[in-house]
Structure formats: C-alpha cells, structure tokens
Amino acid sequence: MHKVHHDPEIDTKIRKSLRYSLLDGAFFSIMLGSAESYFQAFAVFLKATLSQIGIVYTIPMFVASIIQLNAISLLRWFRSRKNLAVLAGSLRTILFVPLILVYYMGVGRIWILLGIICLYFALNFVPVPAWTSWMRDLVNEKKRGAYFARRNRISNLVALLGIVFAGLILEYFKVRAFLGFVVIFTVAMLGSIGSTVFLSLKYDVAYDEAPRDKESFLRFSAKMFQSNYGRFVVYNFCMYLAVFLAGPFFVPFMLKDLGFTYLHFMVATALVVLVKFATLTLWGDLADNYGNKKILVLSSLMITVLPLLWIPYRSFWWICLVQAIGGLAWAGFDISVLNFAYDILPPEKVTRHTSYLVFYRGLAIFVGGLLGGVVIHHFSLFGSKYYGVFSLSGVLRMLIAVPFLFFLKEERAVEHISYRKLMFKLVSVGPRRGMQLFLIGRAKRKPNGQSGGSKT
Numbered sequence: 001m002h003k004v005h006h007d008p009e010i011d012t013k014i015r016k017s018l019r020y021s022l023l024d025g026a027f028f029s030i031m032l033g034s035a036e037s038y039f040q041a042f043a044v045f046l047k048a049t050l051s052q053i054g055i056v057y058t059i060p061m062f063v064a065s066i067i068q069l070n071a072i073s074l075l076r077w078f079r080s081r082k083n084l085a086v087l088a089g090s091l092r093t094i095l096f097v098p099l100i101l102v103y104y105m106g107v108g109r110i111w112i113l114l115g116i117i118c119l120y121f122a123l124n125f126v127p128v129p130a131w132t133s134w135m136r137d138l139v140n141e142k143k144r145g146a147y148f149a150r151r152n153r154i155s156n157l158v159a160l161l162g163i164v165f166a167g168l169i170l171e172y173f174k175v176r177a178f179l180g181f182v183v184i185f186t187v188a189m190l191g192s193i194g195s196t197v198f199l200s201l202k203y204d205v206a207y208d209e210a211p212r213d214k215e216s217f218l219r220f221s222a223k224m225f226q227s228n229y230g231r232f233v234v235y236n237f238c239m240y241l242a243v244f245l246a247g248p249f250f251v252p253f254m255l256k257d258l259g260f261t262y263l264h265f266m267v268a269t270a271l272v273v274l275v276k277f278a279t280l281t282l283w284g285d286l287a288d289n290y291g292n293k294k295i296l297v298l299s300s301l302m303i304t305v306l307p308l309l310w311i312p313y314r315s316f317w318w319i320c321l322v323q324a325i326g327g328l329a330w331a332g333f334d335i336s337v338l339n340f341a342y343d344i345l346p347p348e349k350v351t352r353h354t355s356y357l358v359f360y361r362g363l364a365i366f367v368g369g370l371l372g373g374v375v376i377h378h379f380s381l382f383g384s385k386y387y388g389v390f391s392l393s394g395v396l397r398m399l400i401a402v403p404f405l406f407f408l409k410e411e412r413a414v415e416h417i418s419y420r421k422l423m424f425k426l427v428s429v430g431p432r433r434g435m436q437l438f439l440i441g442r443a444k445r446k447p448n449g450q451s452g453g454s455k456t
Helices: 009-036 036-045 049-078 081-094 096-104 108-123 128-136 141-172 176-201 219-220 228-257 262-290 294-309 318-342 349-376 385-405 417-434
Strands: none
Touching: 009 036, 009 049, 009 176, 009 262, 036 049, 036 108, 036 141, 036 294, 049 081, 049 108, 049 128, 049 228, 049 318, 049 349, 081 096, 081 128, 081 176, 096 108, 108 141, 108 417, 128 141, 128 318, 128 349, 141 219, 141 262, 141 318, 219 349, 228 262, 228 294, 228 318, 228 349, 228 385, 262 318, 294 318, 294 385, 294 417, 318 349, 349 385
C-alpha cells in the first residue's frame, strides 16, 4: 500500500513507516479512549454546570483550529513535518500531569480544566495539516481507502478497548471516582508517549512548499464557492455546525437526565467505536471502487437522522441501538472525508488547505455549541430541553448541510453504482462474510480489483 520508491533503502523505510503509522494510531487511540472520551464526564464529576460542560466540548476545538492556521509558518520554521508532529506529541504528554492535578485547584478548577483541554486539542490539531500531507507522500493513492480503513479500524478497536477499560475503572472506583480518573488519565499519558515514539520512527519525507501554493486564508475564503474543494469545506462547516448544535449535550443527557451509570455510559460510548471498527474495511473498499462522494452522501444522510432517534425512547437498549447506527454512519463519513480531500487537492496544496478545512470545522463546532447552549435554555420539546436541541440539530443537518453534497463532484474515475445498490452492498456484504468480528466488512475482491458481493 506504500508509494514505491526507486531507491530500495528509502522504499523499505516507507514500507516500515506505514507499519509505524498503524502503531502510532493505536497508541493515540489508547489516549483517546481512556481520556478524551471522558473529558466531559470529568467535568460532570467536578460539578460543572450544563453550560460549562458544553464549552468544555466546543471551545477547545475552536481555539485549536485557530492556532493550527499557523501550522504552515511552524512547518516552514521546523522544515520537517515529522519534527513538528513529534514536538506536539511530546508537549501533549506533559499536559496529563496538570490535568490530573486540576481536581485540587479550587473554585476555578473548571476554567483551569478548560484551559488545559484547549492546549491538549491545540497540540493535537497543529500537526494535522503536516501529518495529512506527510501521509499523502507515503500511501499509494490507489490504496488509500484500504490503508486508512485498516489504520482506522485498528485505531477504533484500540479506542474501544480504552473506552471499556476506562468505564470499568470508573465503575470500580465509583465511590472514589477521582482515583478512577487518575488511573485512566495515567494510561492515556502512556498512550500519548507510545504515539509520539512511533511518530519519531517514521521516515521523514523531505518537504518543500511549492511557490505557487501561496493562497492566503482570506483569498481562499473569498472564493470558496468557485472550487470543488471550497464547496467541500463549506459542506464540512455546515455539517459540523449542525452536528455540534447537539453534540455537547449527549453526555450530560445520558449521565444526568437518563441517570446512566459509568458502566452504562461506557457501553453506549463503546458501541459507536465497535461498529466503526467492524465496518471500516467495507466502507474503505466501497470508497475505492465507487468513489468517495457516493460514500459521503450516503453516510451524511444517515447522520442527519441520528439526533432524532434519541427522542422516541429513553431506554438503555434503545440508546445502544442509536449509538450502533451512529458508528456505522460516522465510519463511512470519516473515511470518505479524508480520502475525498486527498482526491481533490494536488500534493503542494494539501498542508495549507487542510489547515483551512480544520479551521472552518473548529469555527463550526464553536458556533454550533454556542447556538446549542442558547437553544437548550430557551426551547424544549415534549417537556425536555434536550429533545428541543436534538430535533433542531437533525433538521439543520438535513436542510443546510446535505444540499451542499450535490454541488460536489467526484474527482476520480470510478465504477458507477446507484445509491440503492450501494446501500444494499453496505447492509448485506459484511454480514455474509461470516460471524467473526474481524471479518465483518471485508468485501471479496474480484480479479479486476472491484468489490464484489455473492459514527451522532
């Protein structure tokens, strides 16, 4: 799956780098599952208000998206995508010490927690444009869907184990919950260390920003509607705004309104990751064969209905079903968004233009969270303030985000398939491959390489 290089020594380094990238993703996911998935639960434990819980979820991503706009300047200074990523990972690891100690920081600890999480996300976001460009230079363009599906699949499995581990630890220490958070944040710190180590082992492909890639952020923003990538960014902005209108409030809804225990919360959260893990290979195969736009449209339509499904029933098992559907939808969305951007952008534009995409996503998360905070205090449905914001999120996803999909065009030559047949492949191919979890989603390959038949 690697890009073949004429120099055998470099070719070997590239091949090893893709294996190191799998391990980097796995250790990063230990951190994500053990810590990031429980940041809001930690805020609830620290007695944060509903508004504070919301901003702990949204403001850090927005601040990080602004900071990463300077990633190009940092990269120009470092002259190495690898060095930038490794430094960010190292600094992020150190942050887990004050994160644990925030419990002792008095009445202002929620705001200190917010500052620490802002730095955490900033250090995760800053290397994203460089990492995206770096991986483009390592992965064979014809195998991107398969490789990133494999990488994401491994990462999701490890994140799932991290979420389960953290949930069981918190349940075990429920009488002394702070000790539980100390354990899971310590494990997350070890995951961050492992991720940084494997990043440092990857081959550092030489990077030179092409002179013609000098399109400023303002110039890009002014003509977004004129290019396929610009419209793709607008679509991402609209979708993330609608999603994060409700996104900050699912955790307090489960822990406060539904009264879920940490064990219930762990199961519901883990189901999203489990289903993503089980279906990523199938989504990747479908994207390679039929194009990323088709996958993007199908998964987006599924995402639009997710918040509405939280309304009919309040039972634990119903929420688990909704979370499973969310895992399926977000698996397709994540793989198609990453690869669609790769298909559109020439190599010299990947780093800079990825930073623009990340900024607009962060802005959407921030604006969506603010609007959601207003809505949840002034609009209710069926006697619930949560139902009001969930229903509005679903409507906005359908009315604002989805129409932009039809202004995007597929950049690669791919096999034609109708959405009906694509949906049929999605729901039938994976289960027919057998009952084993590791085989779900592995579509058979025809001799010509086509895929054949017989996350909220």
